[in-house]
Amino acid sequence: MFVEQFLGAQSQPCRVSAWQLDNNHISCIEDGAFRALRDLEILTLNNNNISRILVTSFNHMPKIRTLRLHSNHLYCDCHLAWLSDWLRQRRTVGQFTLCMAPVHLRGFNVADVQKKEYVCPGPHAEAPSCNANSLSCPSACTCSNNIVDCRGKGLTEIPANLPESIVEIRLEQNAIKSIPAGAFTQYKKLKRIDISKNQISDIAPDAFQGLKSLTSLVLYGNKITEIPKGLFDGLVSLQLLLLNANKINCLRVNTFQDLQNLNLLSLYDNKLQTVSKGLFAPLQSIQTLHLAQNPFVCDCHLKWLADYLQDNPIETSGARCSSPRRLANKRISQIKSKKFRCSGSEDYRNRFGSECFMDLVCPEKCRCEGTIVDCSNQKLARIPSHLPEYTTDLRLNDNDISVLEATGIFKKLPNLRKMMLRSNLISCVNNDTFTGLSSVRLLSLYDNRITTITPGAFTTLVSLSTINLLSNPFNCNCHLAWLGRWLRKRRIVSGNPRCQKPFFLKEIPIQDVAIQDFTCDGNEESSCQLSPRCPEQCTCVETVVRCSNRGLRALPKGMPKDVTEL
Template sequence: MTLKITMPGEQSGSTFSQLRLFLCFLMYCWVLADPVCGYFLKNCTIRGNLSDPSNMKVLCEKRNLEVVPKDIPRKVSVLNVAMNNISKIGKLDFKGLSNLKILNMSRNQISSVDDGSLSHLEALQELGLAHNRLTILSDHLFQGLANLSLLHLDNNLITTISSSSFQPLSSLKTVNLTKNNLHNMKEVQPIVQLPHLQELYIGSNRFTSFQSQEISNTSIELRLLDLSRNPLGIFRITADVLPYLEVLDIAYCGQLGHMEWDVLDRSFLSNVKRLNLSGIEMSLERMGMVLQTVNSSLVHLRLYDISEERVKALTDIACHIPTLSLLRLHHNNISVLSKEFLQSCKQLTEMDVCDNNINQLSELLFRSMEQLSTLKLGHNRLSSMPKATRNLPTLKILDLSFNIIHELGCPDFANLTGLTQLFLFHNQISNLPECVFQDLKELRILKLGSNKILTLNDAFMSGLPKLEYLSMSYNKLSSISKGDFKGLASLKTLLLFDNQIASLEDGAFEGLVNLTELRLQSNKITQTDIRNTVLTGLPLLRTLDISCNYITYVNDDKLDPPPFSHLTSLENLQIHSQRHKGLCHLPINFLEGLKSLLAFKAGNLNIKDLHPNTFIHTPRLWYLDVSKNEFTALTPKLFHPTPRLNRMYLSKARLQSLDFLVGANLSRVTFLQVSKNDITVVNETVFRSLPALTYLDMQDNPFTCGCSDAWFVQWMESDNQTQIVGAGEFTCNYPADLKDTKLLDVELQFCIVHLGLYYYISTTCLVLLTLIASFAYHFLKWQVIYGYYLFLAFLYDTKQRNKLTPHGCQYDAFISYNAHDEPWVLRELLPELEGEQGWKLCLHHRDFQPGKPIIDNIMDGIYGSRKTICVISHRYLESEWCSREIQVASFRLFDEQKDVLILVFLEEIPTHQLSPYHRMRKLVKRRTYLSWPRAGEQTGVFWQQLRLALETKDGSAEENPILSGVQAL
């Protein structure tokens, strides 16, 4: 075989192209290896969809934070860092949060805000800085907040407002500066002159006067002004600067002992609809002047904490205002409401006298109020239903809650034919007469909770045809009999929780054909009461709560019949927290019939396992809570019938592994809570089986901090879909030397094989290897080829040495030559050595076995001969097979330490031409060799030396220096 040697100058352009390609490829691989910044918050949680910036909320309240977190997602729209220990807002704290619309930093310790620190929040609409320690509002504090509409600065220590601090807030509508240390009304002048300001709260400061010239010389668009709880000595308006004002609150003002009212023209406050004069320190005459000023527009009046005598006088004045419709008289220590008290209030539609000490009402008190629709008498001391509330056909809402009413009589609601809402909760009622609600034909809402009712006494058999909401919670009912609610055909919500119900008769809820919500929690109901004959007749029921009762089952055997078989519309079932022993077992067919069930809450039931067929009847199940049980482990088959499951609560369930989620058909689960279990290691395949997971809570688990959890740490820090709640607080439980160490603080990088980095290293090595091979082939072609064959020769040599025995040889010499030198071998060498000297030679064209692999013939020939004669010429050096032959022979020479190799040069070959053949050059340097005489020279000496070389024994080359004296090339 003839091989062409490529010169170094050839293909240089191709080489540089390969180099450029290699560099570009390295850069690409580096990009691949660079890890993606995943979604991970150490101290906060997210509400909403991570992929929907307009709905993303980050909640960091109550985390003991001292600085604003640095890992807030850039696309967040709502950020809540309230109730922490942050003392300063730095210039870069909110950099990059250009989508933020709502920022709540209330209830911190903020006393300093760097200028321009809020300028990054171009989209901000609401800012909460209430309950902090700010003292000065500087010039550049609100720079860049052109879209801000709501600003909370209440409950600070603000004493100074810079004249230009509010100038950037061109969209501001509401400012709350309540409870600060402001003294001078001129400081709020820049605020009230904002073009869109509508509401200003500056109550509980230190203003001693309010004068229109101090705030503006032109009309402003202010709709609400709260000046309450300031030590105002005077309220003066000398110009029409508040033409749009609708709400004025000056409650509890005049704390210096008195307050003057100076409004020269009644038209200056002609649009005020709501007025609060509660607790004001002002003479009765001046208060009358205030009411006269708003005589043409007042609708709602609030008079709290005023003595009984004054409130009667003011009520009489107020009720002569024709536009007044709502009067609130809380906390005035009124005990008796006489007929004269409200005789001038004929036009009122709502009367609110809650939170007094009223124990007596004049029977004709409200009879003159022909438009009265709402009457609130709650939080008083009425011991019986007042006759004053009867015969009011226009009344729609009656509130008598939080009194001490002991009993109800049939005439108590006489002629209240228009009543739609009746509130009687928190009284002492123990009995419901059958006829008590007979006139309430329009009643929609009835609240009788927190009384002492023992029995229903057929009160709901008739009389309430339009009732939709009934609350009987927190009473003392012990049983529900058949037909107790028969007359409530329109009822949608029935609340019976926190009674003492221990018996439910068959047909207990008969007639409730429109009921959608039934709550029976916290009673004494047992499993015998939960049967299909009790829950019959509820075709539209969607929510059933029977939690916190005494339901228990001794095994999970089938129930005959199943308890909920008739509730085909039920969507929400709650049975959690059964008392005494707990539920213990969940029967196999407990949920049979609930084909519409979406939510099942079965936590804290002392259940140790769930049968694989538990949910086969609930294919639409979306929400599952089985936390606070003792499962230890669950089976994947359990969840096969619930492919729509989205939210799972499994906290405090003593789970030791999450492997049951693998193969559980939970591809739609987005919310998983498995906190406070016994999980030590998290399998990577678990979360691969939850492709839609966006919220994960694994707090308070005893993690093993080692390489088994290394991938979990890497996943938490890099995954940009799933939020891991409280990951920064995950602690190690094992090994002992890492106990209580934060999982994220443990050095686990050496355990992790970063896939991107692995690809990068692998591809880089492959490219480097390719380039090295290309360079080697380009510049070191023959050295590479020679090395390749040298390696093959080594393998063949090792193989043959194991096969051939050292005893006896078939030939005296193996002749290695190139086909081009065959004429010399046949005409010169063969006749001399075989014919004249009698040696037996091995020639490949004559002695190789037909059909046998060439390399095997070569090996057999060399190892089957005492000597190997290499006939070397330029052609020989370029021959593939000749190269192999000399390599095998040289291995035998050097590795077996035998004098088996004889070199015969037919041509003069310079040493530098032997350099590509490392082994050949090594042989020439270490040994003498024979050269065929030039033309005209005698050959006798050559043949004599060759004969001597063949006669030497197979000892080491050093023991047989037979060719000494022959000149080397």
């Protein structure tokens, strides 16, 4: 609905000082829509579907002092630049007026967005009007019979400003990376959404909220790793859900709780190792289920799935076990219940399935068996950035790791008991390197190039009983005196690491060196002088450095030399 339709033809000025039009279905405001309301002081249009406000819409309201437009769908392109200027000149009038599209401006105050940000695609963007056709089709798409077809157009984000009457949108084979909050909420009549074969890795939990008429949702061929909590809640009419060919590694037990009418569910070709008991229980109408090409661990926790598939022969893709070895490549539905057994480590690992911890999948180049993650002898230059939360034994021996970065990764490993870093290229250990490893009992740094260890480096290792520091070229100067005291005080198994410098202390166990013999000549550094691995204001993951929204006034210093994305 447009405002002129709502108001009707006003041939004579109206003496109205306040008008509340909240909670309607207004989608567009035409030029001069309020020209008959010259005495209007308060106008509220909150919680509508307004995406366009045309130039001069408010020009005939000289007395306006309060304008409210929050909870709309304003599209901040070149055609809305005028409103930014208008609001800047009247700072107290239109507070809480926010952009909702394009994606990079979502949530910004209209008055605060710089004029250069208000751009339109194409050199000759036609000014919109408030007629039924003006909102019918994005420039890159074709539209007919309430179907918007944007297939293979190179789109990087979901188009906004679509007609509310659309019943189907086709967005497959584009370059869309995310589905933002409320992306489809205003299109209540949608029955089919196809966003397959894109690059989607991030979906807002309320992306499909309120779509009670939706019957088909096609998301296959993307990079989805996790289904956000509540993503499919309220989709009571959904019959087809295609999630195949993604990287989904776990599903919360209530993921499909509202999908009583679902007929076909495809989870084919993902990274699922386990699924929680009761996951498919709400699917009262399910007829076809695809689970093949997932690395299922067929332990005691997957017994329920075998029973379910035997009672409900709906899995038609031939899902098979990946491990343990005795069940590898056997069809899950054909394995007897007694074959699904757990060792202690398997039991510990898979009982987390319903919580959907990140990265249940084994890190690249590593091998996982039970709760052991073995990344040894893989020529790794750094510790993998994501490790499974269930890990109790981490093996990183015989690699090329030279720096133990304080990335906080160990804070996510509360169950780690054993950490092996033997035969790497580590030269220094900082005091925040092992933060978070409160459960580690054994730490091996044997055969590295460690010359010094910063005071307090092992303080957080409160459960430590064995540490192997042998075969390292320790420089026993004044800065290593703390380690001698620590080894004597803790009385843990250490193998008696020995000094290599200075010459007069060579091969003497560090804990046996007298305090007065730990000396410095004044030119020696007090701690690890590592080149900065991450600028202070930024966060770094592997070779990606993120410094957005940090209030920077200049490029940050200390950028890693191997950065690939900034």
